[in-house]
Amino acid sequence: MKNLNNQKGIALVLALMVILVLSVMASGLMYNIVNEKTITANRMRSSQALALAKAGEAEAIARLSLPYASGNDTVIVEDINGGSLNPNRRVYITLNQPGTAVSGNNYYRKTVQTSTNTLNYSENYGDFGDSSSVLQIRYKSHDTNGDGILASGEIYFYDYKRDMITLGRVSPTPQDAYPVWEIISTGQVGSARRTLVTEVVVPRFTARTRAGLSSKAPVTGNGNADVCGHDHPANTPYNLSPPNCFIPVSGQPFGWHVEADEPHGLAANGYLNPVVARNSCTMAGCVPGIETDSLFFNTGANQKAWGNPDVVEKSTRPIYKIWDIMGMDSATCTNLDWGNDMYPVRGLVRLDGNTMYAGHGSGLEHDGILWIRGGDLHSSSNLAIKGLIYVDGNYQSTGTTWVLGGIVVLGETETSITGSIDVLYSSQTLARVVQNATGVGMKVISQREVDQKY
Numbered sequence: 001m002k003n004l005n006n007q008k009g010i011a012l013v014l015a016l017m018v019i020l021v022l023s024v025m026a027s028g029l030m031y032n033i034v035n036e037k038t039i040t041a042n043r044m045r046s047s048q049a050l051a052l053a054k055a056g057e058a059e060a061i062a063r064l065s066l067p068y069a070s071g072n073d074t075v076i077v078e079d080i081n082g083g084s085l086n087p088n089r090r091v092y093i094t095l096n097q098p099g100t101a102v103s104g105n106n107y108y109r110k111t112v113q114t115s116t117n118t119l120n121y122s123e124n125y126g127d128f129g130d131s132s133s134v135l136q137i138r139y140k141s142h143d144t145n146g147d148g149i150l151a152s153g154e155i156y157f158y159d160y161k162r163d164m165i166t167l168g169r170v171s172p173t174p175q176d177a178y179p180v181w182e183i184i185s186t187g188q189v190g191s192a193r194r195t196l197v198t199e200v201v202v203p204r205f206t207a208r209t210r211a212g213l214s215s216k217a218p219v220t221g222n223g224n225a226d227v228c229g230h231d232h233p234a235n236t237p238y239n240l241s242p243p244n245c246f247i248p249v250s251g252q253p254f255g256w257h258v259e260a261d262e263p264h265g266l267a268a269n270g271y272l273n274p275v276v277a278r279n280s281c282t283m284a285g286c287v288p289g290i291e292t293d294s295l296f297f298n299t300g301a302n303q304k305a306w307g308n309p310d311v312v313e314k315s316t317r318p319i320y321k322i323w324d325i326m327g328m329d330s331a332t333c334t335n336l337d338w339g340n341d342m343y344p345v346r347g348l349v350r351l352d353g354n355t356m357y358a359g360h361g362s363g364l365e366h367d368g369i370l371w372i373r374g375g376d377l378h379s380s381s382n383l384a385i386k387g388l389i390y391v392d393g394n395y396q397s398t399g400t401t402w403v404l405g406g407i408v409v410l411g412e413t414e415t416s417i418t419g420s421i422d423v424l425y426s427s428q429t430l431a432r433v434v435q436n437a438t439g440v441g442m443k444v445i446s447q448r449e450v451d452q453k454y
Helices: 002-064 280-286 330-334 426-437
Strands: 092-095 106-110 135-139 156-159 166-167 182-187 190-201 213-215 224-228 290-292 302-306 346-352 356-357 365-373 376-381 383-393 395-397 400-409 415-417 420-427 443-449
Touching: 002 092, 002 182, 002 190, 092 346, 106 166, 346 426, 365 426, 376 383, 395 400, 400 426
Parallel strands: 092 106, 213 290, 213 400, 224 302, 224 420, 346 365, 356 376, 365 383, 376 395, 383 400, 395 415, 400 420
Antiparallel strands: 092 135, 135 182, 156 166, 182 190, 190 443
16 A cells, blocks of 8 residues: 555656646747747848838939939939039938928938828938938948048049949049939838948940931031031030030040040041041040931031041941930830920920921020921021930031031931031930930949948
8 A cells, every 4th residue: 555655656746747847848839939929020020121121212213213303303313414413412202291302412302102001211301310210312422531521523433434433533434424322221110120222323325326417318518517426425515516625624634525545536637537437436435427328528618527437428337216226116215205395305305297497496405305207307597405316307407506416317318508517426415315215214233231320
C-alpha cells in the first residue's frame, strides 16, 4: 500500500512537471505569436510607408515633366531654358491649399490629389515644423564655400555627351546642360516613416532633322539668307543673326555655339568647308546649314551658309516626317492637342492648306512647333520663332524670318527666299519644344533611402 502511494505521488509530480512544461511552451508560443504579429504589423506599416514615398515621388516626377507655364500652379519647374535659374529654389507640395504661394526661395503648391482618400506622403500647410515630412523638390547642389547661399556653379548638371553629372556648367560641360533635381519624399503610416531621395533630369531627346534648313526642292531667291547649322544653345537671344553667333561673348567662349574640341569655323567665310564634315563638329552635334535634295542657288545679295558641312546638295538622305522628328507614330502625332492660332505660336500649332503669315504677326516672338499640313507657307511679315517650322508643301519667305531650331520643307517645287531669313540650328531647342508638347517624363539617375530627416 505504501509503494502504491509513492507511485501516485511520483505520478502527480510528473503530471505537474508536464503541465509546467506545457505552460512554459504555451507562454513561449504566445510570446512568439505576439512578437510575430507586432513585427508583421511593423513590416506592413513600413512597406506601406515606402509605397507612399514612391507615390509622392511619382507626383513630383509627373509635375516636373510638365512644361514651364507662368500662372499654372500644377507646374513646379521654373523656366530653365530662359538662360538663368534660381539655385536656391525649393518647392514644397502640401496636402491642403497652402496659405502662401511664395516665401523667399520657397514655393508652396497643393497636391494634385483629390480630397478623397488622400495619400499621406506630405503634410498640411502650417502643420510641418522642420519640413522633413513634406514632399519637396530642389536642385541637387553642393555648397562649396559653406555660406548657405547657392550659386549657379554650386548645382549639378547632367552632361549627356559624357553621360555624367558635373558640378556647375564648367567646360567641357555644355552650357545647355540640364540641371539635376532631387525629390525628397517621405511616406508615413503610424510610427513607420520611409524617406526616398530620387535624382532626376530631363531625358535626352534628339529630333531627327538633317540640317538647319532642310528642303526637298531647290533653294532659290535673291534675298538675304544666313543659315548656320552649328549647334546653338536654347538660350540664344532672339534675332541674333549669323555670322554674329561666331563672336565669343562673356560665358560663351565659342560664341553662341555649343562647345567643340575645335573652333566651328570662320564667320567671315560662308563656304569655308562646303563638302566635308568635321569630326569635332559631328561630336558637338552640328549639322549642315542647308541640305537639299536638289540645288542651292546663292544668287542673292547675301546668301551664306555655315555648318557641318556648310551646304549639301543633291542629298540622298531622307527628310523625316514630322512624327518621326517628334519620335512618335503618325496617329499619335495627329491626335496631339494642336492649336490653330499662330499669332503667336505657343506649343503646338497646326494649320491645314495654303497659309499666309502676314501683317498682325509682326514683332511677335514665337515658341513651339508650326506645322503647315497639306499646303504651302508664305511668310511676308516678321516671324521670329524658337522651335520648328514644318511645311508639307512649298515655302516662300518675302518678309523677315528668324528661326532658332530648324525649318523642314517637303514641297517639290521650290523653297524661295526673296526677303530676309536667318536660321540657327539648335538641337536643344528642338528637343525642348517636342518635350514640352508631348510630356516625355524624367530620367531617374539614382534613388536611395535615407534617414528620416534629410
